[in-house]
Amino acid sequence: MSTIDRKAKEKEALKALILKGAKKLFVEKGIEHTTIRNIAEEINYSVGTVYVYFKDKNDILHDLHTIGFQELDSYFMELYTIEDPKERLKKMGFAYIKFAIENSEMYDLMFNLKAPIEFLKDSENEDWDEGCTAFGLVKKTIEECINKGYFKGHNVEPLAFMVWSLVHGMCCLEIHQRIKNVNFTNPDTILYDGYNEYLKMIEKL
Amino acid sequence: MSTIDRKAKEKEALKALILKGAKKLFVEKGIEHTTIRNIAEEINYSVGTVYVYFKDKNDILHDLHTIGFQELDSYFMELYTIEDPKERLKKMGFAYIKFAIENSEMYDLMFNLKAPIEFLKDSENEDWDEGCTAFGLVKKTIEECINKGYFKGHNVEPLAFMVWSLVHGMCCLEIHQRIKNVNFTNPDTILYDGYNEYLKMIEKL
DNA sequence: AAATAAAATGAACGCTGTTCATTTTATTAT
């Protein structure tokens, strides 16, 4: 029996190794410039081996997108030490943007690329658990805000969606290089300045 | 001289034909599933001919992104008949979302994909004129709002950027199928409901 | 040491974007 257990662990280890190699290359040279052959070469295995452990490229991308969410969730969980929900909400948006900028390829994979969603369609569990969990943390924080008397006249879910969109939009414009190509007066601080407008706005709700 | 003129017109016509074929296929089956061979076949020309009229695929994608902006600008210009800037701003966001949903592939090309921006880097004029013009219309409207006494304590550019991000974020989440995969209570109306929260918010600024 | 099972392999397939020598078509000069 111990052999079977060990085999299972070895399989998991190699799967993790492939993902690790893939992520390294993604960060280094971008997702679209990373090939299965690159990944195989990176970890000194053949192309065929990758396909023993993953159904296809979408499978790899989906697993990597899940890893990204684990990281983002840990960013969020840290902020849950903050008692005041409004203060927490403000910090969450900032952490979200920080994550997106520092992990732009992963962010794109998690929130923009089709691959992870297409993988869901082919799989048994069609729910986007990763997205639900992360968004749940935002929703919960906003719910706490409303329970505390903030944001009167607003509805939890639509407001949470609006906040998510606002921050997500900033991240997208930034990582897709649309900010620096629109001639802002202060292109270097517009992201910060824009987020500041959002903070001011929150106070007026 | 008339020959040269005619030749020039023919060249323009064929270029336009290629773009028309490309756009048709993009809408039909998505950008990433459209190949140069597809485009050539669609208009009954050879692959080589496409490369006589366009430097590479990015060149085609950039021209198509420009065409998309012409359409979006016309959406916006229509709304400039509305006198009250705040009313206009509200309608602009709605028109923007409508455009994104009805032309999701084009929208992705215009605001998310790397191709048009990469083409800019290789060209003489590195400015993103299309983006500047469209965003200029938003900026101008918000400026009018501030001049009229709305949005006190806010700054034009950062606020315009925030508004753009908010609406852009909603569009991205929708067209990248992140909305319908997060279990909203009312997934069918969340986009509308979320935009409504934004409208309520505008009133409080 | 032989038989069996599991894991890793890499050549091959049909795609992709791109190039460029060759052919076809159109224009100009005689």
Added chain:
DNA sequence: ATAATAAAATGAACAGCGTTCATTTTATTT
């Protein structure tokens, strides 16, 4: 009208892509 020239269109060929699968290598069991 015919020959010479210029312009335009072509498609085979190249390297690289994701993916498959018969074959080989390695590990386990008998």
